[in-house]
Ligand SMILES: Nc1ncnc2c1ncn2[C@@H]1O[C@H](COP(=O)(O)OP(=O)(O)O)[C@@H](O)[C@H]1O
């Protein structure tokens with residue numbers, strides 16, 4: 001089976017600003033890929049190039065076997081901060097989009113129900129909250145059976161419950177073979193719900209892989225927080241020369257490989273230790289490790 | 297294709313209805329037509345024409361201002377509004393051609409304009425015929441005024457779309473639309489008149505002036521309707537050389553202008569980067 005989306009050596013500059021430099025990636029059918037990056041990393045630009053809204057300066061792109069913008073009936077898009085005409089009702093807006101895709105408009109109400117907007121379908125979009133507008137955007141991206149969904153910060157403005165519902169929707173679509181490319185600026189949001197992560201930084205692809213792969217590659221130190229029994233902290237510090245005093249306790253960091261050996265040394269001093277906490281590198285730590293901009 | 301154009305037209309009609317444009321357009325046309333027909337049904341007798349033809353002549357002078365204004369008011373937001381709201385990028389990722397989007401908007405806006413024109417002229421005709429049943433002989437002139445008004449409106453709707461695409465901001469598009477309306481409908485004639493007076497029957501009056509009248513869709517509209525009812529001199533105020541322009545030339549201008557303005561609109565819209 002061929003990839004739904006392949007990009008090789010894509011470059012795009014706005015004036016002097018390099019928004020994308022030599023970006024290559026592929027998304028397979030049924031795969032959920034998260035595109036991560038700080039503000040201005042180039043996520044939205046990459047998506048607009050894929051959709052054919054912006055012409056690239058160089059590189060090759062194939063979307064569902066065609067050039068960008070040439071396979072529009074197979075591609076769905078959710079723009080960042082999805083906007084709609086405030087005078088239309090949710091139902092009218094979705095009906096319009098269904099007709100443009102050649103779908104029977106009778107399914108519009110069902111679609112709005114699917115994203116939890118059934119109760120507000122006949123109200124003007126001007127009266128919707130940001131989260132509700134985001135759901136209208138989501139509903140329109142589900143119209144027809146898109147082979148590729150390009151979702152720009154789809155969960156921004158959604159509360160945690162809606163966010164979970166959203167990822168459940170995605171699971172269903174991916175199970176049907178649709179490819180999903182979604183962007184976010186927070187790794188914590190997408191971690192467990194995507195198959196692969198891509199990290200963009202300053203227009204460059206700086207990391208790619210599943211979360212365990214990235215965790216291994218980043219090789220960030222593990223922190224340990226030791227609370228000594230009364231008076232024993234100097235003994236412990238003598239035994240662990242790397243430890244420093246922090247917030248009234250002892251703080252120690254070590255590499256993944258040294259983790260077990262260090263733990264063994266601490267447990268050898270059992271009678272002097274009141275408590276021990278092992279803190280693995282957080283998702284944000286891993287993310288900022290990769291997305292640090294050059295020179296920082 | 298047809299389904300996508302119709303879907304766009306229906307959506308635009310919803311928007312126009314909610315934004316009260318339908319109401320505003322109809323109210324403007326009806327109120328001004330009422331005022332004119334009230335004034336026009338005072339006995340004139342001078343032209344030997346029926347009362348309805350006299351009303352049609354004054355409606356022509358009114359429509360030259362009002363129809364382009366209503367058309368521009370409905371159309372200046374069409375593209376700039378989508379750009380400013382941020383709805384255009386999403387729309388352009390749908391399997392719909394840009395010209396289909398414009399065609400859908402045109403369909404809706406023209407339909408609203410037709411409703412307004414028919415309501416306005418209809419009221420004027422009803423009042424006039426009620427006052428003087430012999431006025432039915434002027435119905436031909438009224439019909440001519442109606443379809444040419446629709447074409448004039450379509451021309452200015454197209455111009456509105458083109459300006460809207462060029463401006464890309466709603467405020468800019470509104471400014472351009474007002475400026476263009478003033479220029480083409482008001483200042484253009486004043487300028488020509490001044491030039492004709494200064495020229496005093498020279499080359500400008502005989503050669504440039506007729507061409508200049510035909511080149512302006514609003515002037516061609518007025519010329520066609522007044523020439524067709526042999527009232528040029530009476531109501532145009534320009535008289536003279538205008539009377540010598542054959543009917544087919546102003547007709548041609550009226551027929552070609554909508555095509556030109558819509559082609560310009562499509563070209564300008566194609567250049568808009570979302
Ligand atoms: N239309 C544009 N004109 C000029 N610069 C742009 C344009 N769009 C994006 N950029 C620049 O390109 C870079 C990437 O932007 P963007 O793709 O929006 O980032 P992200 O979505 O990751 O926050 C930024 O430096 C931004 O300022």
Ligand SMILES: [Mg+2]
Pocket residue numbers: 040043044045080152
């Ligand atoms: Mg963005």
